[in-house]
Amino acid sequence: MPVIEILPDLFFIQRGFLNGNHFVWRGREPVLVDSAYVGGYEETGRLIAGLGVDLSRVRLIVNTHTHCDHIGGNHRIQERSGCQAALHRIGKHFIDTRDDWSTWWGYYGQEAEFFEAHVGLEDGDRIDVGPYEFEVLYTPGHASDGIVLYNRRHRLLFSGDALWEHDASALNPRVDGSAAHFAQLDSLDRMAELDIDRVFPGHGPPFSEVRKAIEKSKDKIRNFMYDPDRLGRSRIKKVVSYTLLMTGAIDENALFQRLMAWPCFPEFVDIEFQGRYRELFDDSLDSLAALGRVERRDGRVVSLLEP
Ligand SMILES: [Zn+2]
Numbered sequence: 001m002p003v004i005e006i007l008p009d010l011f012f013i014q015r016g017f018l019n020g021n022h023f024v025w026r027g028r029e030p031v032l033v034d035s036a037y038v039g040g041y042e043e044t045g046r047l048i049a050g051l052g053v054d055l056s057r058v059r060l061i062v063n064t065h066t067h068c069d070h071i072g073g074n075h076r077i078q079e080r081s082g083c084q085a086a087l088h089r090i091g092k093h094f095i096d097t098r099d100d101w102s103t104w105w106g107y108y109g110q111e112a113e114f115f116e117a118h119v120g121l122e123d124g125d126r127i128d129v130g131p132y133e134f135e136v137l138y139t140p141g142h143a144s145d146g147i148v149l150y151n152r153r154h155r156l157l158f159s160g161d162a163l164w165e166h167d168a169s170a171l172n173p174r175v176d177g178s179a180a181h182f183a184q185l186d187s188l189d190r191m192a193e194l195d196i197d198r199v200f201p202g203h204g205p206p207f208s209e210v211r212k213a214i215e216k217s218k219d220k221i222r223n224f225m226y227d228p229d230r231l232g233r234s235r236i237k238k239v240v241s242y243t244l245l246m247t248g249a250i251d252e253n254a255l256f257q258r259l260m261a262w263p264c265f266p267e268f269v270d271i272e273f274q275g276r277y278r279e280l281f282d283d284s285l286d287s288l289a290a291l292g293r294v295e296r297r298d299g300r301v302v303s304l305l306e307p
Pocket of ligand 1 (some may be wrong): 065067141161
């Protein structure tokens with residue numbers, strides 16, 4: 001896994017699709033930003049320890065949002081260290097009230113563990129990651145509780161899932177409301193006002209062509225907004241692809257049953273494709289296979305993406 005020392009003792013750990021990227025400040029009282037997916041916890045702990053950080057000494061975890069691939073290690077790291085967790089006040093509310101719908105976990109059938117949320121952040125707050133001060137920007141759209149962290153002095157942005165280099169992250173109007181697209185566009189506009197040298201995203205490698213990435217995301221969202229058929233197919237493909245990462249290699253029919261058992265897949269099909277569940281499932285597998293993201297082997301299907 002690529003590990004980059006962004007600034008002295010501040011590390012970026014690049015993971016995959018199932019596990020979000022995360023950050024470590026290596027100091028006397030270590031600070032983490034995000035903690036990947038619970039199923040990847042062993043690897044997360046190993047990567048952090050590999051930097052010479054004792055997990056039992058962690059003082060604080062800051063979360064960019066409460067999706068399962070960003071908070072997965074929180075509970076277990078808190079058990080070991082008793083550390084605090086800081087996240088946007090809306091995310092803190094989701095966690096405080098054990099709301100696994102707004103966090104998407106119960107909607108997508110994702111594995112995740114609740115944890116203790118101590119600090120509710122607001123737009124404009126400042127938070128210290130060791131000696132480095134970050135500004136908190138509230139960037140809803142992809143997640144109702146999404147924040148990005150901006151270090152003005154070094155012109156760095158930790159963008160979570162609010163900004164990726166080559167793709168727009170998934171939006172979920174069924175959970176976050178029909179205005180999610182507009183909120184995401186506004187959040188991208190806010191990021192466009194910042195002076196940024198390098199973005200460290202929630203998935204994928206760091207990048208410097210910030211404006212290009214923002215415009216690409218905005219184009220993609222706008223195109224989707226006016227093409228419900230394409231949006232529906234893309235959404236379904238993302239659900240199938242992510243579920244497959246969670247299950248590992250699985251019988252095709254079992255994957256279909258798994259998808260039908262949670263609200264996300266049937267609802268996404270019903271919105272645009274009126275109950276044509278199996279057809280849309282088959283179509284999305286064909287299309288993912290053509291893109292080289294999944295492979296079929298004797299009735300079983302396996303993800304080719306980095307978990
Ligand atoms: Zn997310």
